[in-house]
Amino acid sequence: VLLVESGGGLVQAGGSLRLSCAASGGTFSNYFMGWFRQAPGKEREFVAAISWSGSITYYADSVKGRFTISRDNAKNTVYLQMNSLKPEDTAVYYCAADRRPTTYSSKSSYNYWGQGTQVTVSS
Secondary structure, eight states: OEEEEEOOEEEETTOOEEEEEEEESSOGGGOEEEEEEEOTTSOOEEEEEEOSSSOOEEEOTTTTTTEEEEEETTTTEEEEEEOSOOGGGOEEEEEEEESSOSSTTOGGGOOEEOOOEEEEEEO
16 A cells, blocks of 8 residues: 655644645555654654544554544545644654554554655744
8 A cells, every 4th residue: 555645844833734644555444544753863653543444543642632643534544633733743754554553553563654744843
């Protein structure tokens, strides 16, 4: 499956952004979806994940209450709504997909990755 992220950009602290990840080349509803991010000099880290139907979501503690993951299986797209952004949210954001990840928060559990989209939050 091919994943293409969009929606990144530069925003002031306290602002909002909505990332999108469009999937093609597979049956989207068969894939568990995740968002990860990687800041310069740091490891890629888990941000959020969503189950195949969208009924179950998971979040990193650092974004809980500020970010919302959702998906539209009819549009083959997963979203990440980011509110109350902080400078420490600055990173390249990646979406990831796998039919059945062993651990939803582990990057090694996902076989498919997008190219990433840059999010920069200024103070």
